[in-house]
Amino acid sequence: MLYSHLCTPREHHLSRRQMLGAMGGMAAGLGLAGVQAPTFAEDLARNEKQVLLVWLDGGMSQLETWDPKPNTRYGGPYRSISTSVPGVQISELMPHTARQMHNLAVVRTMKTEDPNHSSGVPKILRGQPKDRGVVYPYLGSAVAKLLGPTSTGLPPYVWVKPGSGGFISKHAGFLGAKYGALAVGNGKPPENLVRPESISNADDEARNDLRKRLNERFAAGRRRDYGEANSFVFDLSEKLMQHADLFDASQLPANDVERYGKSEIGENMLLARGLLEAGVRMVHVQSYGWDTHGDNFNAHATRVPRFDRAFAAMMHDLDERGMLDNVLVICMAEFGRTPRINGSIGRDHWNIAWSLAMGGTGIRPGVVVGETNAEGTDVKSQPYDIGHMFHTWYSALGIDSQRTEYHNGNQPLPIAHDDYQPVRELLT
């Protein structure tokens, strides 16, 4: 397949069938030099991997979560608590997550380039590879490309977020719009997902026949993927229609609603669980509002417990259902928050020594990688870039991050920063 970042989104639409066909021999099918062709079994196993990204937009404070420095100058008011991993402590604001620590790995020495939201968010979500004049895909789009949909045929990349929904093609970068995010806003399914009752089965079949004929006419004389592109969104919607119940919160067990919490992140995380169970390859759960330049400590006092409840419930459920064997869980933001407390009793943006967490498939559970200094003002051990993490996560998913390449037209591109490698301490 050839791709061009200059093409229109329509030209990049691709049918589910084509995606399924392509993913079976993805590496070989891409015709990439130097990529080992996986065996069928390996390929199958790889293709059942799934990813959950929990994105805390604005930047959660590492000092009030994963890397507390209690009773130090910048440590804030909170205590640290023990976790299910002996010797590992996290903030007292996360008692539920503390009990899931044996399922998690934490990196405390993230040192990245950009302390700004507008440029930092895309850099982190793209893994900030070397600049080669192309716009790299966000992690979700990258996973959608590299692994494709699961065998369910459900959309490979769903973005569960507060606010509006829609199809967000810009996440895909040079890969092309078809690898964009299907955004589910405020827990609502895409509009017109469910067929109106007024349309009978016969009418529906007739409409589909007409649609197919028009597609065939349009495709005549054009590249094959032109025609198939028109079916792409329809195919996704059709598959989602079979899971419309996922979006009906009234069908959720009351106990689950209680465990995940009656909060924005709780509701979205519970929806994400359903999407993963249904077979969506990549689910990105978004939580907004972590940019606490003012009143940081009171803000985290209400925000973190809501995150904690939802995140821990997710980890518990994935574990209990055996899904951590296949699902890679990542929890991060674009950066952390400054150790120093500003005049508004807030913390500002901090890219120097921040934390993120992960768990699930391929990730060594219960480890803490890296150490910051006593006051959290810098790393004390090996710093890690987001590029290290992308290599690590691809490796956890069974993708050889140092040999697999994208092709942007004739331009081969590494899937992660070519100066970095996976962090072996984080991998099983």
Next chain:
Amino acid sequence: MIEESIPKETSSVDTTRQLCWIRFSHDGKRLLGGGYDALIRRWNLVDEELTEIDPIDGFHGWVQAFAQHPEEPLLFAADSWGRLACFDDSAEVTVPKWDLPSAHDGWIRTMSISHDGKQLATAGNDHHIRMFDTTDGTLLHEVEAGDDDIFSVAIHPDGKSVVSGDLFCTLKVWNPVSGECTRELDARKMHFYDRDQDVCGLRSLRFLDEGRTLLATGAEPTEAGRGHGVPVLYFYDWDSGELTKRLEQGDSNDGFIADLVTHPGGFFMSVTTGQPGKGKLIFHRRDEERPFFEYTKMSNTHSIALQADGHKFFVAATNRNSQGNGAVSDKEGNYLGNFSPLHLFTFEN
């Protein structure tokens, strides 16, 4: 006449750390300040010169809650890990007169001393209000005050009730002996919700007019991330529970009223947190809609300490350029923290 005069900033002293609050000792000869570094710092004041002496230590986290005995040189202070202790505020030694390492489970945000000085009420993140005997720290009463963090408490002058303000800015009146909530007052305009964050604008409660009026101070928050809010004072008629007056002290850029004291001349002196680099000292008469004095040359003000005679006061502010993303270092590469300049003011008359 002090009431008609305006203050003049006469000096400013830099500290090495940030302070949550400052107050004069009972004898007026010492300035005390609780900080974000688990210490109560102390300065002797001689001829308007501050000389720092050994701090009071043994705390953890933040030393945010405090109270002073109305007649004796006793300072009560609590930290964010649950310790409550009593000190002689004029003594050189820092040994507590009594000490409760686990008065609460976690952050003690607020305390109030009764008008007769015999009882102390404390509350915070463990959702309990506890009443202690100020002479020895004996627990007198305990109230299970709901499911929400408590931001402020005040003991009514009659000693028979305690009012608390929670995260959602509901003011609950408690009988501390029975533990019953007898009624609720509404300050919910001080609460703001946005994207999984509850913002509590309430910062303090106190009684005026010998208990006939309850004053709630803080802000009506207007957004969640940056501490925007309109600084306000709510006056409640205690008998009816009705909000009888609402005074604004600025706009949404002024943030929270971080501290407020009453001048002997009868007006309120308050300081506001403000947006980056901004903070106000405000004088406001209760019967006037607008403040009659504002001073805006300080950055992010947090507390005000007024000498008993009303002639002199300090404001704890924040150093300039306290905000900033990424690492901020000195020439040697040392990470730079923030601190609280202490601004001394005197009234000209």
